[in-house]
Amino acid sequence: MRDMIAYCGLDCEKCDAYLATINDDQALREKTAKLWSELNHAPILPEHINCQGCRVDGVKTVYCESLCGIRQCARQKGVTTCGDCPELESCQTVGAILSNNPAALDNLKG
Template identity: 55%
Template sequence: MIAICGLNCETCDAYIATKNNDDELRAQTAKKWAEMNNAPEITPETINCAGCRGNGVKFYFCSHLCPIRKCCTEKGLEHCGQCAEMDRCETVQMIHGNNADAKSNLCGLKKNLK
């Protein structure tokens, strides 16, 4: 359940709310993320996700707007850990700078592919 950028989907509030069909968590998450991102289009109805790399519904930002997903898709990669430019990529560094586990998660995926 590791996302393209290395975040752990199992700890994401959108994933948890979807898995548990938790409308209260959806509302709390939407409010928090809308304020944090100055994005009023994030509503409880948009808080549904089965995981970044999994099958099923994705959170709208992740499926349609995420520059990291777009980059990997264009390069034909499953995740950033497969990219030779990951360590100097400013886009993914935004995630890794805020979540130390994300980069190590990708390193773990990379090792599992060998």
């Protein structure tokens, strides 16, 4: 499994925070911060949009580093991704991601 597949199965290489970070794209940081602020009803600034991937060493967004319950659970269980967890099919923690992103489940099973 590729290192850039997040614990939840999302592909970090397709995430705007990751793309803005690796390309040092300030315009994408600003666009992403604005969108995420609106979606989350929270103040998210362009300088918060820096992430090198959920499962690799390096900088992460505040959400990915500290607030993501999926990442916290997977790290606590010591699984590489949720795809390695025997509770995957019934898990409500990752369930919302998987129900809205069928490709994430494919990434976890692939």
